[in-house]
Structures are given as structure tokens and as C-alpha cells.
Amino acid sequence: GAVVSQHPSWVICKSGTSVKIECRSLDFQATTMFWYRQFPKQSLMLMATSNEGSKATYEQGVEKDKFLINHASLTLSTLTVTSAHPEDSSFYICSAVAGGDADTQYFGPGTRLTVL
Amino acid sequence: GQNIDQPTEMTATEGAIVQINCTYQTSGFNGLFWYQQHAGEAPTFLSYNVLDGLEEKGRFSSFLSRSKGYSYLLLKELQMKDSASYLCAVLDSNYQLIWGAGTKLIIKP
Numbered sequence: 001g002a003v004v005s006q007h008p009s010w011v012i013c014k015s016g017t018s019v020k021i022e023c024r025s026l027d028f029q030a031t032t033m034f035w036y037r038q039f040p041k042q043s044l045m046l047m048a049t050s051n052e053g054s055k056a057t058y059e060q061g062v063e064k065d066k067f068l069i070n071h072a073s074l075t076l077s078t079l080t081v082t083s084a085h086p087e088d089s090s091f092y093i094c095s096a097v098a099g100g101d102a103d104t105q106y107f108g109p110g111t112r113l114t115v116l
Numbered sequence: 117g118q119n120i121d122q123p124t125e126m127t128a129t130e131g132a133i134v135q136i137n138c139t140y141q142t143s144g145f146n147g148l149f150w151y152q153q154h155a156g157e158a159p160t161f162l163s164y165n166v167l168d169g170l171e172e173k174g175r176f177s178s179f180l181s182r183s184k185g186y187s188y189l190l191l192k193e194l195q196m197k198d199s200a201s202y203l204c205a206v207l208d209s210n211y212q213l214i215w216g217a218g219t220k221l222i223i224k225p
């Protein structure tokens with residue numbers, strides 16, 4: 001089946017630093033990737049939609065200059081949390097959609113970010 | 117390896133009850149989530165079970181048996197709006213989410 005990986009799985013950083021999270025589709029080409037943020041026992045909050053080769057589309061209330069998204073290839077999208085603050089601590093999850101099956105999202109295992 | 121199994125598709129009738137099963141084999145266990153996802157939308161949190169037993173929340177209930185690696189989501193008094201995909205996900209020992217492929221639930225009048 002389709003596999004999506006994220007790296008790193010867990011990161012702790014100091015306030016003010018930047019953190020890059022990678023999302024890879026391992027065995028398929030993902031024309032579209034989604035980035036979500038999850039708060040404990042709550043729904044996944046869609047942050048942005050990333051299409052290969054074009055600028056990401058951010059949801060209302062998500063700062064595009066703070067959460068930089070780059071979808072440079074059909075198998076890799078990156079989310080960079082710039083100038084991280086403790087309130088950015090969360091579980092970040094990506095998902096990917098295969099080119100021909102727009103209705104099925106394959107989810108990554110998540111990246112737990114803790115900002116001190 | 118780690119694995120989550122749930123049926124690909126289920127069909128039920130409006131007003132009826134449906135049970136969606138999820139079995140898992142993971143390295144460690146720190147809880148199991150059920151999400152509902154309508155096409156084109158983000159998944160919506162339904163439940164989180166970490167202890168054995170049944171948790172009821174309105175028309176939806178979720179059951180967990182850790183010894184059997186088994187959970188189910190029970191939906192009562194089905195409504196047409198319940199037509200969606202239902203995702204089972206387990207938090208493993210490293211607090212990584214292992215996702216099932218989702219069950220597409222079709223509700224017929």
C-alpha cells in the first residue's frame with residue numbers, strides 16, 4: 001500500500017530557531033500534499049495544501065511567512081516552522097494524494113514538535 | 117511490521133446501526149483514534165481510546181480491547197450525513213501515528 005513518511009518523528013528546539021519537517025511519499029507520486037496540525041484529542045486542523053511546483057495554499061489564520069511550505073518534487077514536501085515559539089509545539093501531520101485518486105489521502109506518522 | 121486493518125467499504129441503511137472494525141499490530145500502544153473524513157475535508161476527531169472498554173458519545177461509540185488488538189466504531193441511528201470515510205489510527209510506543217486505510221461508509225435511504 002501507499003506509504004508516507006515524515007522526518008523527524010520527534011524534535012525539540014529552542015525558542016526562536018527554525019525547524020524543517022519533511023514529508024515523503026515512498027512508493028507513489030503525490031501531486032498534492034496536505035499539512036495538518038493536531039492538538040490533543042482534537043480534529044486535525046488543515047494548515048495548507050501543497051501542490052508540486054506551485055505555491056502552497058494556506059488556510060485562513062495560518063501565517064504563510066511562519067510556516068513555509070515547499071513541494072519541490074512529486075515525492076517530497078517540507079514544512080519549515082520559522083522562529084518557533086512554545087505555542088507552536090504540536091503534532092504536525094502530512095498526507096499525500098496520489099495523482100489519479102484525488103479522494104484518498106495517505107497519512108504520515110506525524111512529527112511531534114516541542115519548543116522550549 | 118506495523119499494521120492496521122479495517123474494511124475498505126461498508127454499506128448501511130438510514131436509521132440502522134453499523135459497526136466498523138479495526139484490528140492492529142503495532143510496536144507498543146498509546147491509544148487509538150477514530151476520525152471521520154468527508155471527501156475534500158480534513159478528518160474530524162471522533163474518539164480516543166486508551167483503556168479497554170466502550171466509550172459512548174451520542175450516536176457514536178468506540179470500543180477497545182488491547183489484548184486482542186481490536187477496536188470498533190459503532191454508529192447508531194444512521195443519517196445520510198454519516199456517509200464518509202472512517203479512519204482508525206494507533207499511536208505506537210514512539211508516539212507515531214499508524215493509520216488504517218480508512219473505511220468508506222455508504223448510507224442508503
